Amino acid sequence: xxxxxxxxxxxxxxxxxxxxxxxxxxxxxxxxxxxxxxxxxxxxxxxxxxxxxxxxxxxxxxxxxxxxxxxxxxxxxxxxxxxxxxxxxxxxxxxxxxxxxxxxxxxxxxxxxxxxxxxxxxxxxxxxxxxxxxxxxxxxxxxxxxxxxxxxxxxxxxxxxxxxxxxxxxxxxxxxxxxxxxxxxxxxxxxxxxxxxxxxxxxxxxxxxxxxxxxxxxxxxxxxxxxxxxxxxxxxxxxxxxxxxxxxxxxxxxxxxxxxxxxxxxxxxxxxxxxxxxxxxxxxxxxxxxxxxxxxxxxxxxxxxxxxxxxxxxxxxxxxxxxxxxxxxxxxxxx
Numbered sequence: 001x002x003x004x005x006x007x008x009x010x011x012x013x014x015x016x017x018x019x020x021x022x023x024x025x026x027x028x029x030x031x032x033x034x035x036x037x038x039x040x041x042x043x044x045x046x047x048x049x050x051x052x053x054x055x056x057x058x059x060x061x062x063x064x065x066x067x068x069x070x071x072x073x074x075x076x077x078x079x080x081x082x083x084x085x086x087x088x089x090x091x092x093x094x095x096x097x098x099x100x101x102x103x104x105x106x107x108x109x110x111x112x113x114x115x116x117x118x119x120x121x122x123x124x125x126x127x128x129x130x131x132x133x134x135x136x137x138x139x140x141x142x143x144x145x146x147x148x149x150x151x152x153x154x155x156x157x158x159x160x161x162x163x164x165x166x167x168x169x170x171x172x173x174x175x176x177x178x179x180x181x182x183x184x185x186x187x188x189x190x191x192x193x194x195x196x197x198x199x200x201x202x203x204x205x206x207x208x209x210x211x212x213x214x215x216x217x218x219x220x221x222x223x224x225x226x227x228x229x230x231x232x233x234x235x236x237x238x239x240x241x242x243x244x245x246x247x248x249x250x251x252x253x254x255x256x257x258x259x260x261x262x263x264x265x266x267x268x269x270x271x272x273x274x275x276x277x278x279x280x281x282x283x284x285x286x287x288x289x290x291x292x293x294x295x296x297x298x299x300x301x302x303x304x305x306x307x308x309x310x311x312x313x314x315x316x317x318x319x320x321x322x323x324x325x326x327x328x329x330x331x332x333x334x335x
Contacts, residue, residue, distance in 0.1 A: 009060055010207035010284070012053040021103045023074070024095040025087060030078035031071040031100055035063035040112075040302040041105055042294055044070040045097060047117025047143075048223050049215040051077030054116070057287035062294065069104045069111070071096075073118065075219035088222045090232055093118070094126035101135045110137035112298045113241075114290075116283050117254065118223065120144025121232055128238030138270070138301035139243040140294050143251055143282045145258030146265075147231040154252045183209045196279035197250045208281050236265055244270040244297050246290060248278025270297065274332045 015032035022028055032052050042062055046054045052070040059068050072079035074087070074096055082088055097113075105111045113136055115123040120141040126132040145152070183206070191212060192205045243266050247259040256274065263269045273293050275286050283290045 004202055004206040006206055006210070007203040009057045009287075010203065011056060013056055013059055013063075019103060021071070021099050023092070023099045025092065027074050027082060027087065027092075027096070028080040029071055029074065029096055029100060031069065031104065033104065034059050034068040034070070035066050037067060039065060039067045040298055041067045041069060041109070042298060043097075043101065043104065043111045043113050044068065045113070045115040045119030045122045046070070046073060046076070047115075047119050048227060049076070049212045049220050050116075051211055051214065053077070054211050054281075055283060058283050058291045058294070061287055061291035065295075066298065069100070071100050073122070075223065076215060081216065081219060082222075085222050085225070088226050090121065090125040090226065090230065090235075093122040094129060094132070094235070097122050097126050098129060098132050101132060105135040110135055110302065112136075112138045112140065112294060112302060114140040114142060114294050115144065116142040117144050117280065118227065121146070121227075121230060124232040124236045124239060127232075127235030127240075133240060136241045138297040139239065139241050140246060140297055141243060141259075141262060142246040142290060143248060143254050143280050144262075145230075145254040146233045146236045146262060148258075149227055149230055149254065152255055152257055154255055183213050187213070194252055194280075196281050197248060197277045197285055199277055200279065200281075200285055204281075204284055208284055233265065236262060237267070240267050242268045242270045242297065242301055244273065244293055246273045246275065246282060246293055248275045248280065248282050248285065250277055251280045251282075253280040270300075276332060 013034060015034050016037070017033040019031040019033070020028050021031050030052070044052075044055045044058070046052065051072050055070050059070065062068050074092060075081045082092075101111070113123050115121070121144055123139050123141060124144075124146055188205050188209050191209050192200055195212075196205060196208060245259045245262050245266075247254065247256045249256060259272055263272050273289065275282055275289055278285045
């Protein structure tokens with residue numbers, strides 16, 4: 001249709017199990033379970049305008065040794081679209097995560113939570129909720145931030161120097177209700193510039209474009225209104241689980257300034273992983289390093305996976321050279 005072949009690793013996976021989970025307000029959430037039954041559990045929460053398909057390359061790297069749970073945020077993917085704007089809120093995100101954990105992580109057991117962008121904001125929004133804390137062994141916050149998103153966006157070029165004008169224009173971009181339409185060369189180029197590193201190959205850009213364009217316009221805009229006024233710092237401060245932070249050095253949507261602030265405010269920071277040349281879509285851009293960081297936290301804070309669950313090839317893919325051996329305070333992944 002568009003002449004760009006989607007690499008196999010970005011193709012959505014067929015889950016071992018599919019569930020429908022009802023949140024506190026009755027919204028139906030689509031949940032997928034991949035990987036090894038009985039193995040330690042990893043729960044993945046995707047970001048704004050994405051879906052479970054976003055996690056495909058990371059799931060491929062984790063599913064040989066973990067039970068991987070991924071769910072569609074409300075309004076996204078196969079989850080129910082909220083009937084009113086009142087159903088879009090950080091509280092709703094926290095309640096959705098709570099419902100997914102209650103259904104997929106048995107009482108008395110814990111999981112590693114990994115959230116990208118709005119998924120990381122979801123984990124922060126749920127900080128301090130006892131029903132979430134009791135099922136959380138550790139967390140990984142990926143390409144995300146707790147607030148001041150519009151103020152820190154770097155989508156506009158430096159030539160737009162007026163702080164007030166930058167805020168206004170960034171807000172207009174964020175909250176646009178313009179339909180994206182079919183994926184096109186123009187939309188690919190724009191999406192790559194705004195959300196990905198300059199070295200991202202065509203297959204990665206195509207995968208990102210297909211996922212983002214599939215998000216309904218109203219859902220995109222309604223969540224953008226929540227992100228515009230986002231403030232989950234209180235939840236971040238109450239997040240007691242050991243937590244690692246990941247960010248790309250070229251992230252224009254949640255620049256590294258957010259990552260440094262989160263590390264400073266966490267109760268139990270477990271390091272900051274900087275990914276050189278990577279934009280906002282780090283799980284798609286650098287799935288090896290992201291999966292390795294999730295694996296590092298799971299190895300440290302969960303029971304080990306069943307013996308023989310992972311092949312030698314999967315083990316080498318999940319832990320790229322240098323990714324897990326650097327300083328626990330701040331690490332830069334090898335390019």
